[in-house]
Amino acid sequence: MTQQTFSMDNAWRLMLVDMGIDADELLRRAELPRDLFSREAVKLPAPSFFRLWDALAEMFDDPELALKIGQALSTEHFSPPIFAALCSPCLSMAASRLSAFKRLVGPMRLIIEETDDLFCVAYEFLQPTVTPSPTFIEFELVFLVRLARIALREDIQPVRVVSTFAPFHSGFTDFFGVVPEKGEREMLFFSREDASKPFLTANESMWDFFEPTLRKRLSELDGSESTADRVMSCLYEQLPGGQTSIREVARSLGMSTRTLQRRLKQEETSFQELLSQCREQLARHYLQHSTMSGAEISFLLGFDEPNSFFRAFHAWTGQTPERVRAAYQHPN
Template sequence: MSGERFTLDPNFKALLYDLRVSPARVLRRASLPGDLLSRGPVALLPEEYFRFWDALDAEGGDPNLPVRIGQAISVEMFNPPIFAALCSPDLETAAQRIATYKPLIGPMHLGVEQNSKGLRISYHWPAGMRPPQLLAMSELVFWAALARIGTRHNVRPTRISVPQLPEAPDVVGDFLGARVRKEAAHAITFATVDATRPFVTENEQMWRFFAPELRRRLSDLEGAASITDRVRAALHETLPAGDPSMTAVARRLAVSSRTLQRQLHLEGATFQVILARTREDLARHYLGHGAMSPAEIAYLLGYDDTNSFYRAFRTWTGTTPQALRSAGTG
């Protein structure tokens, strides 16, 4: 994902003015071209995209900024993926649609899981890169704002988790209606009753209009990415679901296992090497940015038992998860 580019929504210029933040100052602080927001849709590298959000946070200087950004979302904001989400019948469908097209918006992938606790939406960032606090918190606030616009109800999540608490967690917590907890992943959970609550903004005809164009844009983006990068991104989604197999990844990429194997061979890569490297990168991330136990990490990495994770981890690093965490080098 590190070499890919992502679209910066042209609506950002209007959003910055609504937030009373100078676009010129944000771009200058981020070391980005001063005319960037006047060119129409522009593509940024992940590090440029993250610099933009760090600069916005610094220029905004307001702990309430994630909430203000969430409140700026409206039906009138013409962003095709978000507009398509509002055309969905409910939040669960909207989350699945946005998860599919989120790579068009920024360097991140979404995990969408429906279980007995409700609908859980989690974020997966480029390996080795920590997202700006403002970006991560705004993304979580976005889901509550979207649900409230779509349902016209004061929908509240049942759980919000972040690896690092924001400067003023109560500000965001008050808006969301739930306490922000410190856990390993950026994630937000909604009760099933709210996840399936009908959207009054549902418009199947508009969705059918937008879907082909979104699929084309996604295909163009994926076509520019290496198959190795695409496999790594797919593993970020299949591993927490407990399936580290090539079959699961091939299904996610809509190719056969044989075709996937051949494409990787052409890049001088193998599925097992990518799987091991992705697991190691994620393990180091979890150990360095949260308080998850080795058993929980093993589960998120798709291992059947903790002992298998320990053996693999020692092969990668020559030490144990606890020792690496204690040394602070995760």
Template sequence: MSGLLAPFRLSLPFVRVLLADLGVRPADLLVAADLPGDLMSRDEAVLSPAQYYALFESLEHLVGDRDLAITVADTLSPEVFDPPIFAAMCSPNLHVAAERIAVHKRLLGPLRLRVDADADGVDLEITWPAGDPPPAVLPVVEVAFWVALARFGTRTQVVPQRVVLPQAPRNPAAVETWLRTRVERGATTFVRFSRLDATRPFLTANAGMWEFFEPELRRRLDDLAADATLRAKVRAALVELLPAGAGTTHRVARHLGVSTRTLQRRLGEEGATFGDILADVREELARHYLTKSALPLTEIAFLLGYDDPNSFHRAFNRRTGRTPLGVRATATG
């Protein structure tokens, strides 16, 4: 997909947190943006660029005098589970985070991120779908995100060296005060960081967590291919939905935009069942967490979508004939 036909993948957990922080009722936003009334109850939404733009234009109108881009940036937090963003926070510094998100950006939508580094700094340029420019607020949101990520990761008041926006922000003074730098007008969405700030260590760095997410992010990229099997797409969906306790047939079917009956029928045509795929994903991820991390069983059970550690222990033992702690002991012995 390219251009205006490419969809935007919306992180609904992040949007729900954002709306709560803004004091905006989801129903009011959906009516204003002319979007489906059940959108916020879904696990994920895939919107056309026109719908995505309408959502942010309507939200900017509903927040009144507050600056939406600044509020979005200030909402940045690891509490909202979104694998590409969480992986960025786990990076050793801003430069590495940008390189990682540039690779996985299309998991979030048709935006493209170009990362260029020289001896003095790192440039980030965001490219939007051709044909219809985004509303003025969205380029500001993208730039503010990168500045917020730099500040959040380093716990330092990072100031970008240069910011370029294709349209003037609704409240230029507030945006420039928050960025602590002047905003230029240009034909692109662009932000430059000094070499010092781009390589300043992230206090949120976690190489182990990146090892968890990176293989799955790559698999999800592969699963975007048109010829990917439904089994592969279900697997990718489960990796994303399990931490939210949403690894059910109904939730996965809704995630993939098909009915539960269609999902089961098409899996059957591929010689697979949903239960078998779920069990395979849980076992593979469990072995990965047990052998590659020191995460307690309570956290592993949560990441795999179990209600409690005992349920995880019984299911793992039933499938493998071993206990979780036994597998961990063998790996570390």
């Protein structure tokens, strides 16, 4: 199975120059090829993508680095997906368009949630077993607020900012206008009034120009993945909701169960092998990064009852979940 990769935005090149960053040193620290930024099309697996952000944070050693990058952004840095968002009639539509094409610029997707009074953008990382860079998370939250302010020419403020890495440095509170809260995922809440305010940068004819190109790039990104990669991505998303059947995954991928089985066989794997691999990776992730009980983890992984999970985990690792958790907490 090949490793899923994600496009890297060309705006990186401009950002490095504008911030006076030594690209060679950055790539060396991130253990990435020295010619990376000179390539026409750059695609990185999620671990390498986040390693680049961690290397950037290491070079600057500044708790407000993500804030400074976000505030330095201008339209010169924006790629087609971001221009498409700026062409939108309002923030709610911009976020919806970004949610459709976010994978073109990073290993994540946006989830839009709305109530009568609030408009919420939640961030979901496509490979939950890969720990995202804190600097990247901070930047993403800053970026959407910055984009809205550029488009509106108004200093709007989110109603709430929630992050797994809160509390942030005080400068973020000054920027957002609210104190970021600790939570289980990254979320930005805006008032429905602010989310509906018309963008001064709205340009539907420009959106009509960008949309076919964006859809073509997204199709190319999907086409570069193996079927096994796509199945794993679906399982990461669907397992916590109890969806573990091959029929449900096949439907999500837009193919029949028989076609999915045939393609996986051509790649010398099977749905059951991938399901077990995904379950093991997520189980290890939960044991290392949460305090959930074995029964709770069992439920999230789609097992009918905890004993089935315990037997499967022992078959994968030769150990009990408790022993593996203890090893994470007290490494030799």
